[in-house]
Amino acid sequence: MKKILHIAEREFLATAGTKAFIFAVLVTPVVVGVLILIMSRMWREGPPRVEGEVAIVDQTGQVAAGVQAFLKPDRIAERRQKAYRRMQEAMPPALRAAAGGEDRSKKGIERAFESALGEVPQLSVLALDSGSDVEAAKGPLRATPAKESGAPERLALIVVHADAVERKPGADRFGSYELFVRSKLDVRLTDEIGDGIRDAIVGARIRRSGLDRREVEALTNVDRVPSRTVSTAGEGRTNELLNQLIPAALLGLLLVSVLMSGQYLLTTTVEEKSNRVVEVLLSAVSPMELMVGKILGQFAVGLLVLALYLGLGVIALLSFASLGLLDPTLIVFLLLFYLLAYLSVGAFMAAIGSAVNEMREAQGLMTPVMMVIMIPWFLWMPISRDPNSVLATVLSFVPPLSNFVIMLRLASSTPPPIWQTLLAIVAGAAGVYASLWFAARVFRIGLLMYGKPPNLATLIRWARTG
Amino acid sequence: MPDAIVLRGLTKTFGDTVAVRDLDLVVPQGALYGVIGPNGAGKTTAIRMILSILMPDRGELSVLGRRSAMEAKDRIGYLPEERGLYKRMRVGQFLAYMAHLKADEGPDLRVRIRAWLERVGLAEVEMKRCEELSKGMQQKVQFLAAIIHRPDLLILDEPFSGLDPVNQRLLRELVRDEHQRGATVLFSTHVMIHAEQLCDHVVMIHRGVKVLDDEIGSIRARFDPRSVLFEALDPAADVSALARVPGVQHVRKDGALWDISLAPTADRASVIQMVAAAVPPARVELRRPSLEDVFINIVSEAAAEADDDTLRAAVREDAGGPREARR
Numbered sequence: 024m025k026k027i028l029h030i031a032e033r034e035f036l037a038t039a040g041t042k043a044f045i046f047a048v049l050v051t052p053v054v055v056g057v058l059i060l061i062m063s064r065m066w067r068e069g070p071p072r073v074e075g076e077v078a079i080v081d082q083t084g085q086v087a088a089g090v091q092a093f094l095k096p097d098r099i100a101e102r103r104q105k106a107y108r109r110m111q112e113a114m115p116p117a118l119r120a121a122a123g124g125e126d127r128s129k130k131g132i133e134r135a136f137e138s139a140l141g142e143v144p145q146l147s148v149l150a151l152d153s154g155s156d157v158e159a160a161k162g163p164l165r166a167t168p169a170k171e172s173g174a175p176e177r178l179a180l181i182v183v184h185a186d187a188v189e190r191k192p193g194a195d196r197f198g199s200y201e202l203f204v205r206s207k208l209d210v211r212l213t214d215e216i217g218d219g220i221r222d223a224i225v226g227a228r229i230r231r232s233g234l235d236r237r238e239v240e241a242l243t244n245v246d247r248v249p250s251r252t253v254s255t256a257g258e259g260r261t262n263e264l265l266n267q268l269i270p271a272a273l274l275g276l277l278l279v280s281v282l283m284s285g286q287y288l289l290t291t292t293v294e295e296k297s298n299r300v301v302e303v304l305l306s307a308v309s310p311m312e313l314m315v316g317k318i319l320g321q322f323a324v325g326l327l328v329l330a331l332y333l334g335l336g337v338i339a340l341l342s343f344a345s346l347g348l349l350d351p352t353l354i355v356f357l358l359l360f361y362l363l364a365y366l367s368v369g370a371f372m373a374a375i376g377s378a379v380n381e382m383r384e385a386q387g388l389m390t391p392v393m394m395v396i397m398i399p400w401f402l403w404m405p406i407s408r409d410p411n412s413v414l415a416t417v418l419s420f421v422p423p424l425s426n427f428v429i430m431l432r433l434a435s436s437t438p439p440p441i442w443q444t445l446l447a448i449v450a451g452a453a454g455v456y457a458s459l460w461f462a463a464r465v466f467r468i469g470l471l472m473y474g475k476p477p478n479l480a481t482l483i484r485w486a487r488t489g
Numbered sequence: 490m491p492d493a494i495v496l497r498g499l500t501k502t503f504g505d506t507v508a509v510r511d512l513d514l515v516v517p518q519g520a521l522y523g524v525i526g527p528n529g530a531g532k533t534t535a536i537r538m539i540l541s542i543l544m545p546d547r548g549e550l551s552v553l554g555r556r557s558a559m560e561a562k563d564r565i566g567y568l569p570e571e572r573g574l575y576k577r578m579r580v581g582q583f584l585a586y587m588a589h590l591k592a593d594e595g596p597d598l599r600v601r602i603r604a605w606l607e608r609v610g611l612a613e614v615e616m617k618r619c620e621e622l623s624k625g626m627q628q629k630v631q632f633l634a635a636i637i638h639r640p641d642l643l644i645l646d647e648p649f650s651g652l653d654p655v656n657q658r659l660l661r662e663l664v665r666d667e668h669q670r671g672a673t674v675l676f677s678t679h680v681m682i683h684a685e686q687l688c689d690h691v692v693m694i695h696r697g698v699k700v701l702d703d704e705i706g707s708i709r710a711r712f713d714p715r716s717v718l719f720e721a722l723d724p725a726a727d728v729s730a731l732a733r734v735p736g737v738q739h740v741r742k743d744g745a746l747w748d749i750s751l752a753p754t755a756d757r758a759s760v761i762q763m764v765a766a767a768v769p770p771a772r773v774e775l776r777r778p779s780l781e782d783v784f785i786n787i788v789s790e791a792a793a794e795a796d797d798d799t800l801r802a803a804v805r806e807d808a809g810g811p812r813e814a815r816r
Contacts, residue, residue: 029589037577299573303634305542306567307590309559471542 026308027316034320038287039327047283048328052335073144073212075178078160080151082185085231086200089223090181091148099215100143144212147175157182164205179204179216188227200224269349270407270434273357276332277430278400281364284325285372288317289385292376301470310467314377318369325365326358333357356433356444363451364426368396370455370462374482377469384476391479399427410435419447422454461486491554493518493642493673494539499548501534508534510697512548516675518641521668523684524677525780526694527803532677533570535694536646539675540567553642563592566640566672570647572631576620580606580630583619584637593638605633609659625656632660636667643667645676649683661687681780681804693784700787705780712778712786717757719747719764720772730767736760748776781805 038044081087151160163177186198200220204213229236295301304313340349375388406415410432418428429447432439464486494516501509509531516522524532537543541558553561575583584602606612609629614622628651649657668674678684684691693701721728728747732740736755741748751760765773781804
C-alpha cells in the first residue's frame, strides 16, 4: 500500500508541479476573464453615430406622419429610457448589488445600456408622393452622396401598401409594408424603423376603426411578472438564468476535471513506457500496484482542479449573494460522480497509454473514448430542458454516461427520484469495476509490448486472454 | 541456506517462437553467475520470468526461497536491458523514489545516495534533472537505482552495453563490491569477454535452450587446450625444428606467432620444454580456450549450420546493434 502511495505521490507531483499544469489550471481562467473584459469593452464602444433620411412611399396616406413622429430623436430617447427602467426592474437585486450598489449600478447600467444602443440616431423622414416609382426611390440607397453637397444620406425606403390600413373588400387580412435598406445598415436601426412603421400602421388602423388607442393598449396589456420559486427554504424570485447555468457549470466542471486528469494519466503512462522506465518499476511493484498508484495520483490532480474551480464558483456565487442557489448536497454528488466517472474513464486512458509506444499512436484509440465523453455535452440542452425524459432516465443508467447525465439531472430544477440516483451510482460503480478489470489486463500485457501499435480489437483480445 | 534462484523446466513462447525452452537453473546464494549467449538467445525472457515480470507458460521457480519474485521484490535489485529514467526528475529524487518502491525508507537514505553518487564520480549531479546527464552518467544512475536498497539478489541484464572501457571497469568493480557485500549476482551479456572477466560460473543459452552451466575453471579443464602459442626470440629464426618435436601434430603461422597443435596423447609439459629447447622463444604459452571458443565449439557441434565467423561476431562487443524490442 505504501508503494502505491509513493507512486501516487510521484504522479501527482510530476503533473501538478509542472509549469504547464499551473499555466493550464490557473492562467486559463485568467485569460478567459481578460477576454471577457476586452469583449465587453469592445461592446461598449457602441455603434457609430447615425445620421440620414428615411424615405416613405405611403400608399394609404395615413401612416407617414406616424412614422415621422415615432422616429423623432427625442421620442427614440424616451423609449430607451422606458426600456431601461423595465430592465432594471426585472434585474434580480443580487445582480444589481453586485454591480456596485443601487446608485452606482443605476448609472453604470444606464451607461452600459446607452453605449450598447449607441447614440440616438438623427433621422429625418421624407414622405414621397404616394404614387412615386419605387424603383426610382431605391436609387439613393445605392449611392453615397458627396459630403459637401449637404444632402442627407438615404438609409431606408418604406413602401406602405395601399391596403395596410383598410382591408380590400372581401379580404381577411390587412396589407403590409416593404422595407428597403442601404447595405450594412446597423440591424438595431433597421429594427427601430420597423418598429416605427408597425406602430404607425397599428395607430392608423385603430383610428380608422374609431377606437381609442389608449383604451386598446390598456385592454391588451398584462404586465409580465417574474415567477417566485417556493421551496422548503422559503419563497424567492425564480432565478432562471442561474438555474440553467448551475447544472451546465457542474457538468462542465465534471467533464473538464475527468478529461484533464484522464489525459494526464495517458500522457504519463506513455512517457514511462517510451522512457523505458517501466521495466525498472515492474521489478519493484506489480502492474496492478503501478496502475492503481497512477490512477490515484491523477485522481488527486483532478480533485485539485475540481476544488479550484468549484472554489472560484462558490466565491463568485458568494459575491453575487446567490450561494443559496447551490445546494451543498450537489457538491457531495459532484465529488461522488467525479470519482466514478474518473475511475471508469481514467482506467481506459491508462490501458491505452500502456498499449501504445508514443502519444501519436494513442489518438486513434482515444477517439471512441472521447466521443463517449462528449455525448453528455451534446445532450446537455435536451436533458436540462426535460430532466425526466425517457432519454435522460435511460442514459442515467448507462455507464460511464450515467455519471454525467445524473449529475445534470440532480442539478436541474426537477431532480430525479432517489431510487434513480441510487441506481445510477450502482451503474457507475459497475462501470468502474468493468473498466478497471479491462484496464488491468491490458495494462499488464501492454506495458512491455513494443513495436506495432495495437488497435481496439487487439486491446479487447488482450483483455480476454490476459 | 536455500538457493537464491531455482528454475525447473521453465518455458515461454511468444506466438510461434519458443523464447525459452525447459530451462533448469540453480543459482546458490552468494554466487556470481553470468548468463551468456548471443542476442535473441532468450536471456532477457529468462530474466523477466525470474523477476515475475513475465509469467512462464510452464515450469516452476523459486526466488530467494519464495514461490515468486513478487514476494521478494524488495530484496531484489534489477537493471533491465531496456533501462530508463524519469527525464524531468532530479537524480537524488529518482534514486530516493526507486528506494522507496523497494520499501527502503531508511533515515540514512539521503546520506547513502550522496555517498553512492560520490563513489561513481557523480557527486555534483544530485540536484540535476536526469535529462541533463550524459548517457554514460545516466547508466551509472540506473545502476545505482538497482543497488541503492542493498538487495540480496542483483540481476543485471546486459549491464555493460553502451559503456566506455573506463566505465566498464568501474561497473565491474561495483558488481564485485556488491558480490563481496554478500549479494547473489546474476548478469547476462552477449559479450563473452565480459563474463570471463567477472564471473565464476557461466550459463550459456542458445536459441532458448541452456547449452552450458558450469564453473569457469571446470569449463577450461573440460575444453582442454591442445595447442601452444609460440613466438620466436629472433623473428627471422628457422622454426622448422618445431614440427619435428615429438608430440607436435602440426605447426601453423598465426600472424607473428606460431600455433602448435599437440597430439591427443602428448604430455603438454614435456612438449613445451622441448619446443623451448628447439627454438629460443620470446614467449611460449598454452592457448587457453576463451568462452567464445567454448561457445563456438558447443554450438557448432550441436548444429552444422553455424558458420564460425558469424557466431564469433554475435558474441563480441560490437554485436550489440539495434535489435527489435519485444516482450
